[in-house]
Amino acid sequence: ALKMATDLAEKIGADIVIGTDPDSDRLGIAVRDLDGKIRLLNGNQTMAVMTDFLIKQWHQSGRLNGKQFVGTTIVSTDLVKDIATSYNVETKVGLTGFKWIAKMIRDAEGTQDFIGGGEESFGYMVGDFIRDKDAVTATLLACEIAANAKNNNSTFYKNLLNLYIKHAFYKEHLISIVKKGMDGAQQISQMMSDLRENPIKELDGSPVEFLYDYEASTCQNLLTGEKSTIDLPKSNVLIYQTTDGTKVAARPSGTEPKIKFYFSVNLSLEKAKDEIVVNKLLTQKIDRIIKELQLN
Numbered sequence: 001a002l003k004m005a006t007d008l009a010e011k012i013g014a015d016i017v018i019g020t021d022p023d024s025d026r027l028g029i030a031v032r033d034l035d036g037k038i039r040l041l042n043g044n045q046t047m048a049v050m051t052d053f054l055i056k057q058w059h060q061s062g063r064l065n066g067k068q069f070v071g072t073t074i075v076s077t078d079l080v081k082d083i084a085t086s087y088n089v090e091t092k093v094g095l096t097g098f099k100w101i102a103k104m105i106r107d108a109e110g111t112q113d114f115i116g117g118g119e120e121s122f123g124y125m126v127g128d129f130i131r132d133k134d135a136v137t138a139t140l141l142a143c144e145i146a147a148n149a150k151n152n153n154s155t156f157y158k159n160l161l162n163l164y165i166k167h168a169f170y171k172e173h174l175i176s177i178v179k180k181g182m183d184g185a186q187q188i189s190q191m192m193s194d195l196r197e198n199p200i201k202e203l204d205g206s207p208v209e210f211l212y213d214y215e216a217s218t219c220q221n222l223l224t225g226e227k228s229t230i231d232l233p234k235s236n237v238l239i240y241q242t243t244d245g246t247k248v249a250a251r252p253s254g255t256e257p258k259i260k261f262y263f264s265v266n267l268s269l270e271k272a273k274d275e276i277v278v279n280k281l282l283t284q285k286i287d288r289i290i291k292e293l294q295l296n
Contacts, residue, residue, distance in 0.1 A: 006030050006038045016146045016156060020135040026122040027135040029142055031156040034272065039157070043122040044077035044172045049160050050124055050138070052083045053145045054116045059087055069108065071101035071117025071125070074214070074232075074239065075249050075262045082167040089115065095214070095235050096251070098123060102131035120172065120262070161272045168245075169269040171282035175295060176258050184257035191259060195238050195250055204288050206242035213238055248289065261295060 002019045009017045009030070017030040017038065029046050033039045051070055058064050069090040072080045081091040090112070094100030096119060105114045105128045118124035123133030126141050146156045164170070179187045199211050199222060211220045214237040217230045239249040249262040265285045269278050290296050 002028055002030055002040065006040070009038050015150065016142065018139050018142055020139065024135045025133045027124070027138050027142070028122055029156075031146070033157050034161075034275070041157075041160070042172065043118070043120045044079070044170070045160055046122070046142070047072070047118040047120070047124055048077060048079045048083060048163055048170075049145060049156065050118070050126075050141055051080050051116055052159070052163055053141070053148075054126070055084065055087045055089055058115055063113075064089065067111065068113045068115050069104070070115050071104050073097070073100070073119040074212075074237065075251065076118070076120040077170050077172055077264060078245070078247070078266075079163065079167060079170040083163065086167070092117075095232055095237075096121075098125060098131075098133045101125060105131055120174070158272065161269070161275055164269040164275070165272065168266040169275070169278050169282065170264060170266045171279065171286065173263040173286045174260060175263075175290065176253075176260050177295065178256075178258040180257055188252050188257070188259045192236065192238065192250060192252060200240055200248075200293075203240065203242050203246050203248060203292065204285055206244040206246055208240050209243045210241040211238065212241070246285075246289070248293070261290075261293075263289060265289075 002017055005017045005019055015032060018027055020027045028040060030038050030040045058068060064087060066088065069092050070080065070084050071092050071094065073094055073096050075096055084091045092104045094104060101117045108114065114128040116124065116126050118133065124138040125133055126137040130137060145159065149155050149159055196213060200208055202208055208222050211222055212230060214230060214232060214235040217234060219228045219230055237249060237251045239247060241247050245266050247264040250259060252259045263286050265282050267278050267282060269275060
């Protein structure tokens with residue numbers, strides 16, 4: 001959808017390209033990478049850079065006092081939580097959908113301040129005055145980040161790489177499997193039943209430590225057998241988390257005959273110049289997991 005804009009950006013030497021959907025609640029951002037080429041970022045990447053920038057502004061203005069939080073969702077990148085934790089800011093995690101982030105704000109009124117939040121599906125919420133994903137304010141924020149970076153001899157993309165170096169290089173991937181026909185819904189239901197009743201033991205050689213079942217509202221440590229309660233509304237979502245931080249989430253669509261699988265893997269990144277090598281390793285890891293789960 002941004003092809004004409006990115007082509008023009010290459011032609012005129014623009015630093016950033018921003019596009020929104022027709023109702024202007026989601027946005028896509030393309031920026032120049034280390035090789036100077038325009039690269040489209042995903043929702044997790046833009047959310048991480050935006051969250052870090054906002055918290056840093058609060059910190060620099062002396063407004064952080066331990067009563068602030070950011071919001072994200074169960075299928076979005078854990079990099080946001082790592083960033084917030086580094087500033088001693090709480091991360092509230094909700095189900096997919098901005099109505100749940102809006103509920104966090106409502107529930108915290110009078111006790112905590114909302115800094116910002118978003119989810120992997122290209123949406124972001126700046127502050128608490130518009131309690132839904134909003135591409136207008138998010139576009140302004142993206143432009144401010146890009147301008148600030150340029151004034152400091154950096155770029156939007158380098159800001160992202162600096163976050164990877166400080167915390168970890170997180171890479172996320174999403175696949176959707178469509179099951180059409182009369183028995184499509186039954187096949188999807190059976191897939192979820194199998195994942196619940198016969199838990200995966202390991203992913204790419206890393207033992208599965210936690211199984212989060214949001215329909216049963218339980219988190220089970222598969223290594224110790226210990227169970228705890230998930231304090232969120234029930235939802236037909238399963239998340240496997242391994243000892244090396246890999247996550248795989250399974251989430252059937254509520255409106256279409258398909259099931260979505262969300263993958264998140266991470267490795268350390270020591271230098272920005274190593275990003276291509278590390279990105280390739282993470283891509284290969286995701287590919288191996290998809291093959292293990294027979295989802296390709």
